[in-house]
Every structure is written in structure tokens, then in C-alpha cells.
Amino acid sequence: MRTPRRFALLGALVGSLVLSAVPASAANGGGSAGDPYYPDDGNSGYNVSHYDVRVGYDPARTHYLDGDTTITATATEALDLFSLDLKGFKVASVAVNGAPVKAFSRSGEHKLVITPAQQLAKGKKFTVRVRYAGKPTGAAWNTMKDGGAYVSGEPHSSRDWYPSNDHPSDKATFQLTATVPEGWTAIGSGLPGKTTTGKNADGKATKTFRWHEDKPLATYLSAFAVDKFTVHNSKLKDGTPVIHAYSPGTEAASQEWEGQLPEILDFLSSKFGPYPFSSAGGIVVNGGDGGGPGALETQTRPTYIGSMFDMSMTHENAHQWFGDSVTVADWRNGCLNECFAQYASQLWEEHNGSDIDKGFYRDTVEENKNDPKYWAVKLYAPGKGKELDYALYDRGSLMLHALRHTVGDKAFFATLKQWTHDHRDSNATWPQFEKLAQKVSGKNLTGFFNAWAHSTKIPEKKYLYPGSLAKLAKLAK
Known part of the structure; x- marks a missing residue:
């Protein structure tokens, strides 16, 4: 944490949405991860192995996000129901293994309780797809003056933009597909994939950016930022890709430090062991409307607010070993x-x-x-x-x-x-x-x-x- 600080949804809301949750005691599943400080965080009964998060964001509409997330998980007990963490938004549909669920409901501040059509057997691998849209209401969602947006929050933040098992004890690989208007760029964790162009429902040009992190990631460490970024690409001496993204107005103050990252990572590797990820870099955003940290160690590519400099870079990149690769159990x-x-x-x-x-x-x-x-x-x-x-x-x-x-x-x-x-x-x-x-x-x-x-x-x-x-x-x- 800080150095000392889609697509348009099709269909209407399904009729199975109920306003109160099914009590966990009424069926197998539905408990939390059991964190002693945040007992409502996370969810029991399954382990996530992969997130496929697809979002659409238009900076002209700063307080609206379209989402379509598919989670791959394995049941660790027989599940009559289970829950995900998602704060706000209107959920349009939920499917398990491609089939509509029996019911889904909202509970408390951030629980989405799901009753699949059939019980999920212990040890069974399954997928759950959630389509949702609306105003992000969590503190981790930040918008900038130019309409750009980024996510930054600890100890929890993923619930503010995609459904998840939002607790660090359940790490998973992560894929982000983000569609934004032409002229804007979406940055995420890990390595970039193919960028494609298209048009939105109004016929305006869009770009879709793809990112994938193939090492397990704690949900609060998943990066997402949209702005008219200036992107710099380079490599470490071992060939590891380095990607830096600068919001307008941040490049001049930060670029002079960018060249020090290889030295910093070499130094940290000499003390902590080999760099644990397949990419590196940083995301420098131009402030926001939230009260998030001055920097956050988002995996592979820390997010810095305003600028980055050597001490902040050292701290956040040390987290790539201590916090990101090796993550707290609670x-x-x-x-x-x-x-x-x-x-x-x-x-x-x-x-x-x-x-x-x-x-x-x-x-x-x-x-x-x-x-x-x-x-x-x-x-x-x-x-x-x-x-x-x-x-x-x-x-x-x-x-x-x-x-x-x-x-x-x-x-x-x-x-x-x-x-x-x-x-x-x-x-x-x-x-x-x-x-x-x-x-x-x-x-x-x-x-x-x-x-x-x-x-x-x-x-x-x-x-x-x-x-x-x-x-x-x-x-x-």
C-alpha cells in the first residue's frame, strides 16, 4: 500500500431476483471466508481458479460501468447455494455452468447469493457468469477530472467493480477485457493481449484492450485504469516486459524515475530472490474523486497517484514479493x-x-x-x-x-x-x-x-x- 499513504446488457432484470438473501443455515454453502477483522469478506465453499472480467466504460458517463464476469471455481463442499462479493450495480442475470440459476439475491452491503439449478458436488469444477451494470458505489472506484477512472483500495476493492471472492486467501489467475471509446486506453495487470476496434450501440468507435495475469492474484491487487494514457514499453535485461502508463499531466514528474525501475528490481531481487512475475512497470494516474491510497501495489504494475519516485517505487515493488506473490492468509x-x-x-x-x-x-x-x-x-x-x-x-x-x-x-x-x-x-x-x-x-x-x-x-x-x-x-x- 501507500508509501508513508459491456457492453450494453441484453434483457431485463430476471424475475428470480429476490430482495433478501436465503439464510446460510437453510442450505449448504453461503458462509464467509472467516476473516477475524472482516467477517463479511470473502466466501466459503469454493476456491476460485480464474476470473474473466469484461467491462465497458465510457468516460463521458463517469459513474456507470457495464460488466460481464465469468468465474471458474471448484466446490470444496456440496453447495446448495454460494455467494460472491459485489457492491452496488443491478444484476441482470446469473448462470452456473451455462444454465440459468434457480435464484439469486442481494444480501447486506456486498453479497450476491446464488442458488444453482442443481447442487454442486464437492470437488466439482464449475463456472458462474454474472452480467451487471450501474453506478460503482464503493470507495475503491475513482474517477478523474477528464473522465478517466481507476481502482485502488485495500484491504478490499474488487467488489467495487466485479463479482469476486474478495478475500486475499483465495488467489486466482485474472483476465481483463475492457472496451472504451477510441482515443482512450485501458490498463490492467499482467501482460497485454490483442487490441481490437469496434463500435458501440451508438455507432461510435471503440477499442477493446486485453490483459492477462497468469500468476495467482489476490482480488484487491487487480489493476484497472482508463485514461488518455501515454504508454512506454521497454524490457528488463532478462527480457521481462516493462509497461508504464501515464495520465495526462503526470509524465514529466514521473518519467525521470522510470529509468530507475530496472536498478530497483535488480536490487530487490538481490535481497528477496528472483522477481516473481512476467511483467513489470507502473500506472500513474492524475488523482481522483476518492480517498484511496497514494500508491497501491497492484500486481505487476503498481498504481501511483499523481507521480512516482524512487522511494515509492521501491516500496510498491517490494510488495511484488511481500504481499503480491506471498499474500497474507488474513x-x-x-x-x-x-x-x-x-x-x-x-x-x-x-x-x-x-x-x-x-x-x-x-x-x-x-x-x-x-x-x-x-x-x-x-x-x-x-x-x-x-x-x-x-x-x-x-x-x-x-x-x-x-x-x-x-x-x-x-x-x-x-x-x-x-x-x-x-x-x-x-x-x-x-x-x-x-x-x-x-x-x-x-x-x-x-x-x-x-x-x-x-x-x-x-x-x-x-x-x-x-x-x-x-x-x-x-x-x-
């Missing part, structure tokens, strides 16, 4: 995203000649050592609404630097590389990281992690100034 584990991405910024400063022992670590500790509020949020399981608290950025970065000095550089960076290797394209938890760090280092780190990740007080001196940091304690004010 939102108690936000430190796996933000602690590491923020520390990557410190590592980049060190790479460029800064003494982060003194200029970052000691100064930050000394500045805040007498402020109980600074230490009051736990880094693991910080509490609902605090899963992206500033503590995870600032104190999380301090913790990782202290861990580095506790176990030594060799064990520390070996742990990071082993972590990104072991959990690549999957989900993980903070306790798993603690276990791995202990295994790789051969040290008992229980006291260290209790003091740093599980406490609401400043760590005692032996954990605050470990290893070669101890000499700094004598120099502290």
Missing part, C-alpha cells in the same frame, strides 16, 4: 506486507550510501522511546481497523532491522529468500515467518518476537539494541 498478518515493503525503502537508502543504523534506526528509536503511543499497536494481530496501521510501516521497519542485527546479514537475507521461495504464489502467516527465521538462524527468537511483534510496549534494551547495534545505545541521547 488481515491479522499485514506486517508481512507493510513491514517488509517499508524496510525495503531503508535498504534502498543504504544501497545509496546512507548509514541506516544511525540515520534511520537510532534516530527513530530515540525520538520515540518515551512515547507510549508509538509502541501501543502490535505488529502481529494489531486489531480490526489497524491492519494497515502506521506502526506496521515505521516500527515494522525498525523490527526487521533489529532482527537483521540479531541474526546477522547472512541468516537475515537467507530467511527472506527462503520465505519468498517457499510461499511463492500462495498465502502465509506471520507465525510462519517467525518459525522460519528461527530455523534459518538457529537462534531462539521467541523473546525477540514477543518484544517486537506481540507487545504494546517498547522492547527492552537487549532486543532494542541487539548485536552490533549495541554500540549505538551508548551514543544515544
Whole structure:
């Protein structure tokens, strides 16, 4: 997250739409993903393997989106009904395996409850197609002054523009097909596909852009942006395509930093292991009407608001390893995203000649050592609404630097590389990281992690100034 911040639908609404949901207790299926902080997020009973999202957007009509999404999933239990996350919109039709469903309904703020014509057997692969249109009402949907639009939101955002299992624990491959008026460009995650031209219902020229991300993606990391983008194409030295897209007015402030991306990715790869995706780049949008983050680590191609620069690029691209490739199992584990991405910024400063022992670590500790509020949020399981608290950025970065000095550089960076290797394209938890760090280092780190990740007080001196940091304690004010 931020560096410290279609087509016209055919047919009418089907008669099976009901206004209240079938209670989950009335049939198998219909539960949520069980996140302890967001208990309504996500859905149980199935695992998604692929999203095929098709949307149409006209910047002359900024608060309207046509959608046609097909989801491929596998039932993990016998399903009499199941649900998807979708906020707002009018749903015109739902089909499972190509057949109209028995019923579908809306429930709560963002549930679409679906009763298929026949029970879905456990282990059965199925598709569900949802056609919908209307005004995007979620906070992740942002429109720009020129009519362009982009999506940016965490911890959830996909529900604001397509039906999904909107929880990071259910990752899937992703395909975007976006139709926009001639002269406009749609950008997504992953690699570009074929671009075609056509006409809309009014006979006006359109362009259809296609993007596909073939590595599993957490739904909040799916990118979508429409504007009169200037697009730059290049390649990393290993041939990985790099695509940057700039909204009007953002290119001049950002382009000077674009050339640093290969160096940043090379540096991060040296610390974290091989770059985990088949494309890279960035989307720089010219602000919007929402209150979204200043940047978001949308997979393969982070979204930046206004401009990008080296520290922001380092943070968001570090997320390609920590958050995107290795994704949190639930939102108690936000430190796996933000602690590491923020520390990557410190590592980049060190790479460029800064003494982060003194200029970052000691100064930050000394500045805040007498402020109980600074230490009051736990880094693991910080509490609902605090899963992206500033503590995870600032104190999380301090913790990782202290861990580095506790176990030594060799064990520390070996742990990071082993972590990104072991959990690549999957989900993980903070306790798993603690276990791995202990295994790789051969040290008992229980006291260290209790003091740093599980406490609401400043760590005692032996954990605050470990290893070669101890000499700094004598120099502290």
C-alpha cells in the first residue's frame, strides 16, 4: 500500500431476483471466508481458479460501468447455494455452468447469493457468469477530472467493480477485457493481449484492450485504469516486459524515475530472490474523486497517484514479493506486507550510501522511546481497523532491522529468500515467518518476537539494541 499513504446488457432484470438473501443455515454453502477483522469478506465453499472480467466504460458517463464476469471455481463442499462479493450495480442475470440459476439475491452491503439449478458436488469444477451494470458505489472506484477512472483500495476493492471472492486467501489467475471509446486506453495487470476496434450501440468507435495475469492474484491487487494514457514499453535485461502508463499531466514528474525501475528490481531481487512475475512497470494516474491510497501495489504494475519516485517505487515493488506473490492468509498478518515493503525503502537508502543504523534506526528509536503511543499497536494481530496501521510501516521497519542485527546479514537475507521461495504464489502467516527465521538462524527468537511483534510496549534494551547495534545505545541521547 501507500508509501508513508459491456457492453450494453441484453434483457431485463430476471424475475428470480429476490430482495433478501436465503439464510446460510437453510442450505449448504453461503458462509464467509472467516476473516477475524472482516467477517463479511470473502466466501466459503469454493476456491476460485480464474476470473474473466469484461467491462465497458465510457468516460463521458463517469459513474456507470457495464460488466460481464465469468468465474471458474471448484466446490470444496456440496453447495446448495454460494455467494460472491459485489457492491452496488443491478444484476441482470446469473448462470452456473451455462444454465440459468434457480435464484439469486442481494444480501447486506456486498453479497450476491446464488442458488444453482442443481447442487454442486464437492470437488466439482464449475463456472458462474454474472452480467451487471450501474453506478460503482464503493470507495475503491475513482474517477478523474477528464473522465478517466481507476481502482485502488485495500484491504478490499474488487467488489467495487466485479463479482469476486474478495478475500486475499483465495488467489486466482485474472483476465481483463475492457472496451472504451477510441482515443482512450485501458490498463490492467499482467501482460497485454490483442487490441481490437469496434463500435458501440451508438455507432461510435471503440477499442477493446486485453490483459492477462497468469500468476495467482489476490482480488484487491487487480489493476484497472482508463485514461488518455501515454504508454512506454521497454524490457528488463532478462527480457521481462516493462509497461508504464501515464495520465495526462503526470509524465514529466514521473518519467525521470522510470529509468530507475530496472536498478530497483535488480536490487530487490538481490535481497528477496528472483522477481516473481512476467511483467513489470507502473500506472500513474492524475488523482481522483476518492480517498484511496497514494500508491497501491497492484500486481505487476503498481498504481501511483499523481507521480512516482524512487522511494515509492521501491516500496510498491517490494510488495511484488511481500504481499503480491506471498499474500497474507488474513488481515491479522499485514506486517508481512507493510513491514517488509517499508524496510525495503531503508535498504534502498543504504544501497545509496546512507548509514541506516544511525540515520534511520537510532534516530527513530530515540525520538520515540518515551512515547507510549508509538509502541501501543502490535505488529502481529494489531486489531480490526489497524491492519494497515502506521506502526506496521515505521516500527515494522525498525523490527526487521533489529532482527537483521540479531541474526546477522547472512541468516537475515537467507530467511527472506527462503520465505519468498517457499510461499511463492500462495498465502502465509506471520507465525510462519517467525518459525522460519528461527530455523534459518538457529537462534531462539521467541523473546525477540514477543518484544517486537506481540507487545504494546517498547522492547527492552537487549532486543532494542541487539548485536552490533549495541554500540549505538551508548551514543544515544
